[in-house]
Amino acid sequence: MLGFDLGFWILAILAVWVTGVSKSGFAGGVGVIAVPLLALYIDPRQAAAIMLPLLVLMDAVSMKAWWGKLNLTQYRRLIGPACIGIAIGYFTFDLLNADLIKIVLGVLSIVFCLWGFASNLQLGETKTGNPWIARLCGTITGFTSFLAHAGGPPLNLYLLPLRLPRPEYLATVIFTIATVNLVKLVPYAMLGQLNGDNLLISLILMPVAWLGAKYGIRLQAVISDQWFYRIIYSALGLIGAKLLLDTLF
Template sequence: MLITDPFFYALAVPAFLLTGISKGGFASGAGNTGVPLMSIAIPAPDAAGIALPVLCAMDISAVRAWWGRWDRGVLLSLLPGAVIGMALGTLVFGTLSDRSVKLVIGMMTLAFLARSLLASGEAPARAPSRVKAFFSSSASGVTSFIAHAGGPPLAIYLFPLRLPRQTLAATTAVFFAFVNYAKLVPYGFLGVLSVQNLLTSLVLLPLAPLGIRIGVVLAQRMSDRIFYRVVHVLLFLTSLHLIWEGGLR
């Protein structure tokens, strides 16, 4: 019933800790490593199903940690697109094979890394745009549904706004709390919240508050640079493996 493969947990434990640290506000938007890494050991849809309950627990901790610091106007402009994106993600998710999902996850991860390398931190702040917010959050809803990888499309819109660091962390936390809890129902209908996956999620659940707490502490005391480098190298190697597994092997 429960996944017992040591190789799976060797990938899942550090992946969820890194994801929690990012959700806690340290290197916010660094990327969700959980599904890409777990997909090396198990089918990608199962990896997504195992990750969702843990991410929902992380969302509670993250929202509590940054309570009341979000930008209400920016957040409200993002939610309609997120709903549309999740609806599209539901349609796509049910039609893809495991190899196709791995290929999509690998390509999305590489696209995120390319955007991170090309992004300039020196550009002036942009004004909020409802149109850009809609398209960015729609793309985030799709990629979040398929692989819990909604961070990069959302970051493309949010980062140029140059929100204060705590405001960015809080707004991102509330957005993904909304998205992840909304995904529970369609994930149930798609069959990825199986008993085995839920039991495995339960084993990994203690990593949620631990990762968030570490992220909050690091966000207040350290530069993001080292964490970004570690996550980006990890995601790069993982994306190459998933692309090989999904389309080139």
């Protein structure tokens, strides 16, 4: 069992809190920060395993808040390909060692940071979206979510240009990611990632996850999305750079 080291718990509480706030009020895009942040301290595979039960709890809180707002057409387009992406992650899991995952996380973190700032630009408008783009983004969502719970950004790459009403957009992201997280419980368990030690740490952090999710619902109503994203994406870029530097040099 991981000891009660102060540095780990500070990082864990920060990661879980930010993820909870992001998932429930800001479409989950910056929830990608959790595993890279914890990967500064522990094996990224263990970090992902610790986070999964917490994400399921956050999803339950978020789904209740946005119930009835889901765009069912877009959800149906995305969820099948996302499951394919999860399967790809499962079958390639043994090929990904800790250093390789850190490199992937570092690159993804920097890419998502740059995307976060670039997304302020006009992305075009459409009413229904392209089904093939939905399938591609859905598959990437499933794979990156399996790897590091980083499904939000590729999912947003498809949904943001649709210019859906804010509640409908939030609900579609939240329900899609929630389904993905539930499906991931099976392969994570089969890989032995949901062991007693990781679940105990998850249990200890659950109050933080619940409070973060509840606070995110309130916060999204009073704070500018733009400023929230700027702060978190900046931090994500710095974390990604540190992961790459630590692994490569």
